Amino acid sequence: MNRNQFLQPGSAYAPSGSEPRPGRALAVGALSVALAGLVSCWIPFLNVFAFATALVAVGLAVAALVKGGTHPRAPRVLSVVSIALAVLSVVLAWAVNSWVINAWNNADGSPKSLQESAPWAPDANGRPGDYSYDLPETMLEDIYAQPVAAAGETARVGIYAVTLTEVERDATARVQQHDPSAGTPRHQYVLLEFGVHHDGEGATELSADMLPEFIGADGRWYSHLNCSANLAGPGRPLLAPGETGTYQTCFDVPPEAFGADSRVSLRTRSTLETVYWQLP
Incomplete structure (x- = not known):
């Protein structure tokens, strides 16, 4: 049997494979970068990397949403999760650094604790500060x-x-x-x-x-x-x-x-x- 006899004029073969998902690669990249930032946010001071990865992850996620548009198979969930993880990594990095700095300032012998115990400004009588x-x-x-x-x-x-x-x-x-x-x-x-x-x-x-x-x-x-x-x-x-x-x-x-x-x-x-x- 000649298969061409079933083709109508102007018709074409149906594409093989799965249906394309526009923006999926960008969404996966955004999720990977956001996860990397989430891992690094627990390391004091070195977690500045989390701030950079958050910007990259948000950028990729937004690009994925724009590219996917209204397509029914657009990876919207991955993009939204990536943005959420990026924001979370920034918040955690800021909290970790703030906790470390506060602990350092309250420790005995730290520069701030010594400074607070030494009011070096001149007093009301114009005498030198208490060094x-x-x-x-x-x-x-x-x-x-x-x-x-x-x-x-x-x-x-x-x-x-x-x-x-x-x-x-x-x-x-x-x-x-x-x-x-x-x-x-x-x-x-x-x-x-x-x-x-x-x-x-x-x-x-x-x-x-x-x-x-x-x-x-x-x-x-x-x-x-x-x-x-x-x-x-x-x-x-x-x-x-x-x-x-x-x-x-x-x-x-x-x-x-x-x-x-x-x-x-x-x-x-x-x-x-x-x-x-x-x-x-």
């Missing part, structure tokens, strides 16, 4: 574990041989007499004097090169910035190699900051090593 804060327990343990020199003992601080020669616990009157612009302290001015021998090369300015710190027995860190007195005097004389000079610094600390655990430390701007003295 002090509570030290975390772990940091205090590290400080107490460091070698410590006694008053009168010499220690190496960078290119200098330094000796703590004097500690005046209540030096408010002396500091104000030396520099009336120092103002009234919050607590009381403490004056420390060091003998310094220059063993290095090139003349140096001690008041600019030395970085002193006070660690109180009350567990707080105090900065010399709380005492704004100019103890170096006019001209800021330089210390030449081989010479011995005097370096003075002051702190504004309460009486309870003194005790067996109180320390004063020195380091120079060119060295990272810190040297500690135990206060008498």
